[in-house]
Amino acid sequence: MTSTASSDNSRSEISGEGSSSGISWTPDSWRTKTALQQPNWPDANEYDSVLKQLRGFPPLVFAGESRRLTAELGRVSEGRAFLLQAGDCAESFESFSADSIRERLKVILQMAVVLTYSAGVPVVKLGRIAGQFAKPRSADTETIDGVELPSFRGHLINDVAFTAKARIPVPARMIEAYHQSASTLNLLRAFTTGGFADLSRVHQWNQEFVSASPQGQRYEQLAEEIERALRFMDACGLDHETVPALHQTEVWTSHEALVLGYEEALTRKDSLTGDYYDCSAHMVWIGERTRDLEGAHVEFFRGIRNPIGCKVGPTASTEQVLDLCEALNPERIPGRLTLITRMGAENVTDSLRPLLRSVADAGHPVVWACDPMHGNTFTAPSGQKTRHFDSILAEISGFFEAHRAEGTWPGGVHVELTGDDVTECLGGAEDLLDGDLGLRYETMCDPRLNGRQSLDLAFGVAELLRKG
Ligand code: PEP
Ligand code: CO
Numbered sequence: 001m002t003s004t005a006s007s008d009n010s011r012s013e014i015s016g017e018g019s020s021s022g023i024s025w026t027p028d029s030w031r032t033k034t035a036l037q038q039p040n041w042p043d044a045n046e047y048d049s050v051l052k053q054l055r056g057f058p059p060l061v062f063a064g065e066s067r068r069l070t071a072e073l074g075r076v077s078e079g080r081a082f083l084l085q086a087g088d089c090a091e092s093f094e095s096f097s098a099d100s101i102r103e104r105l106k107v108i109l110q111m112a113v114v115l116t117y118s119a120g121v122p123v124v125k126l127g128r129i130a131g132q133f134a135k136p137r138s139a140d141t142e143t144i145d146g147v148e149l150p151s152f153r154g155h156l157i158n159d160v161a162f163t164a165k166a167r168i169p170v171p172a173r174m175i176e177a178y179h180q181s182a183s184t185l186n187l188l189r190a191f192t193t194g195g196f197a198d199l200s201r202v203h204q205w206n207q208e209f210v211s212a213s214p215q216g217q218r219y220e221q222l223a224e225e226i227e228r229a230l231r232f233m234d235a236c237g238l239d240h241e242t243v244p245a246l247h248q249t250e251v252w253t254s255h256e257a258l259v260l261g262y263e264e265a266l267t268r269k270d271s272l273t274g275d276y277y278d279c280s281a282h283m284v285w286i287g288e289r290t291r292d293l294e295g296a297h298v299e300f301f302r303g304i305r306n307p308i309g310c311k312v313g314p315t316a317s318t319e320q321v322l323d324l325c326e327a328l329n330p331e332r333i334p335g336r337l338t339l340i341t342r343m344g345a346e347n348v349t350d351s352l353r354p355l356l357r358s359v360a361d362a363g364h365p366v367v368w369a370c371d372p373m374h375g376n377t378f379t380a381p382s383g384q385k386t387r388h389f390d391s392i393l394a395e396i397s398g399f400f401e402a403h404r405a406e407g408t409w410p411g412g413v414h415v416e417l418t419g420d421d422v423t424e425c426l427g428g429a430e431d432l433l434d435g436d437l438g439l440r441y442e443t444m445c446d447p448r449l450n451g452r453q454s455l456d457l458a459f460g461v462a463e464l465l466r467k468g
Helices: 044-056 063-077 098-119 172-193 199-205 214-235 260-265 296-303 318-328 348-361 389-406 451-467
Strands: 082-087 123-128 141-144 147-150 251-256 267-269 276-278 283-286 308-312 337-341 367-370 412-416
Touching (some): 063 082, 063 367, 082 367, 098 123, 098 199, 098 251, 172 260, 199 214, 260 267, 283 337, 296 318, 308 318, 318 337, 318 348, 337 348, 389 451
Parallel strands (some): 082 123, 082 412, 283 308, 308 337, 337 367
Antiparallel strands (some): 141 147, 267 276
């Protein structure tokens, strides 16, 4: 059994023994620092009252679960497993349905089974799901046809419609995000433990629009081989029905913990250990724009005991990365810190190698994950933001090359995808062209891989893993 986090999120300080930092910290100590990318809530009273409500709500995850995920990520940091972190760029209040959750889960399960079967490594499955509602923006405002409005910051904060009213931050959205996260997580738990993730159903994860494609066919073949292996086990007298690991799996949740008021309100003291956990998700990460060592996000993250991530882009120096490792994981707990690199396909190998070497030399047991999406975004002639499948795979390939050269473990990938048949990223085996982007371009934020492209990517990553 896992421990439960008590609903007490009293403001007692942690310091010294039992704290993750050894330095005094409270769930609200981030408030003394500069917090970038926070909404300008127009009504302070309403904001406070929403946070008060959130503080009274049950935690979404248990501290014990987060500890188990840290242990799994610890295996990734040691080169004994691979991390697949995947899901939406921004979850939506509008496209919230059982179908949409199931389709995203199918793609993640398919990708994981391709990686496990083809490359023979256990895969830790971590969704960008059940809480991925807040977006950092490169500009505070957006101008269309001479009209300037505040930027869309994710459904946790405001709405995507280009009207002045829609762009006003509404604190009550945090309550809705909490409830949608709870329902999403509930369904994920039901799907993954209630039979849907059973390996004998591996064929059924192949969606119709995927199965007709070459990569869908390739997947069918692999699924057939898995079924044959299960029949073989049975024929040998090893009743596969009795092996729980073949019938259920775990898909953990994660999001960028951007809006610190929300995250603080869901941070609870674990009754077993006395440590604080951000119970809004199993894992949370710091974005590229908010990883300032002196900033509020690093302050908040250093005190929560969840496994955490930090994005690392091309401007990060080795000193900055080492300082972040020290600040966020001074005890050097394997699996505590995942560095999610997003360098861009062009200079990934050169940018990464010095970082890999310095972190290894300093003895920091990090998980290295490759986000091949955010360094490879560009605007297509049609005006839509897009990414090319070839650059995405090229960044992952360069990431593997850098790790091979430095003798470190290319621990995982971090991708934006959807289960829907969208046309947002170019290329892939179906060779989506610029002119196709308009067909089903549905994202509220960044372009996502569709089901076929995601599967294609999984086969590509499996090949890179096998080569090593
Ligand atoms: C994201 O992961 O959606 C994101 C905004 O990434 P980054 O912080 O790396 O830009
Ligand atoms: Co994104």
